[in-house]
Amino acid sequence: MLEEFVDGSISTRGYPFPGTSELIIEYINNGHYVVLITTATDVTESISLKGPMLEIMIVPSRIRARSRALDLFAAERAGVKKAILNSNADVVHAHWTYEFGIASRASKIPTLVTVHDWGPAIARHNRHLYWYIRAAMQVWCLLIPGELSAPTSYLAKRVTKIYRRKCSVIPNGVDLSGRIEPDLGRTAGSVGMLNVGFTAGKNVRSALMAWRLVQKTHPTTTLHLAGPDYAVGGPAHAWAIKHGCEEGVVFEGPIDPRERSAWYRDKEIFLHTSREESFGLVLIEAMAAMTPVIAGKSSGAVPEITLGAARLIDIDNPKEIASHLVQLLESTDERSRLSSLGSAVAKQYDRTAVAKNYLSILHDLSSKPLSGPSA
Structure with a gap:
């Protein structure tokens, strides 16, 4: 995420959510000074980098998920809260509930918390103590008074029903530049998948088993797996070898955020087998690149955001x-x-319009005009 703003100054990528980067670009384009606060497991002390319109503050996060979860991310929450207070922000836009939302509320600075996922559904699919603790942290965050938004009505309705809270619906935005015509410049027979983590919820195992069947009749086709855990020697690669599903699969690993659009445009099909999506930014990015999408018909908000433009x-x-x-x-x-x-569907998610909707809420929250530092 951070390489989009700083070339060569830092090695860490911070929290892996490209949607934040897209919004920051638009906030800056609208004349606002932005302080980006993120966490990273590959730094041992806080880092601060300042530019004309952007400051990046990186807070250390413990490497072991167990250590973070057992004390409800106490160190991470404290670090984020301290960074927010040091930023002198007029208003905070906190992405994700959990440590970011809780720390932002604790700062007492006016905050909009965007609910990007549904903790109980994630815990149900992954069935691990870590995710049950995360779900409990989301409950904690949503019980604290304050402004809320969500990228889909799928999420907003759940927040309203369970917590009796108003929750505005503002979709995630994408950069719609650089699109090409269908089937021009694409690698023939290529299918792409982009996921964060090789988990039960992402369900890439089903895709790998399916690919073994595709290879029987179409041996020259290739399945490209990108994202953390999908490098050669990583968890997905090891599972594929163990189950005889590696034939015709390219294990690409993480890809540079600046190369995502070109990556989508190279594929003839984008396959997304996730069992639960509260928005599904990758689906919009693929559609914006005019890459046909196959996704789950019962995968949370997928039908809502694809609006009949994907094969479900x-x-x-x-x-x-x-x-x-x-x-x-x-x-x-x-x-x-x-x-x-x-x-046509992707045009509804243009990041410029999305940013303006968020800025309207942030302006109302702030006690002063948004001309100074904002986070």
Whole structure:
């Protein structure tokens, strides 16, 4: 995330959420000074870098997830709160509940907390103590009074129903520049997947089993797996080898945020087998790149955000995944149709309009005009 703003000055990438970067660009374009506060597990002390319109503050985070979770991210929350207070911010836009939302509320500075996921659903899919603790932290955050927003009505309705709180719906925004026409400049027979983590919730195992079936009839096709845990020698690679699913799979690992758009544009199909999405930024990014999308018909907010422009299937059925992949790989017309539909839907998520909606709320929250530092 941070490389988009600072080239070569720091080695860490901070918290892996590109949506923050997109918003910051627009906030700066609107004339606001922004303080970006993030956490990173690969730094041991706080770092601060200042520019004309942007300051980046990086707070150390403990490497072991167990250590962070067992005390409810106490050190991380304290670090984020301290950074917020040191920023002299007029108003705070906190992304994610958990340590960021809780620390922002604790600062007593007017704060908008954006609810980007639904903790109980994530815990249900992953069934691990860490995620149950995260879900409890979300409950803690949402019980604290203050302004809330969510990127989909799927999330906002749950917040309103359970917590009896107003929750504005503002979708995540994407950069819509650099699109190309369908099937031009793409690698033939290539399917892309981009995920953060090789978890049960991301369900990439089903995709790998499906790919083994695709390879039987289309041996020259390639499945490109990108994101943390998807490098050669990583968890996904090890699982694929163990289960005989590595044939025709390219394990790319993390990709530079600045290369994401080109990465999507190179693929003939984007496959997303996640069991739970509260928004699904990667789906919008793929549609903006005019790459046909296959995703889960019961995967949270996926039907809401794709608006009929994606092929929605049972992503827990490897045979069904394989069948739809083969159909799309063999049909130029169907890929073109989905590309055009996806492009039209993606226009609704233009980051400029999204930023203006957020700035309207932040302006109302702030006790003074947003002309000085803001976080």
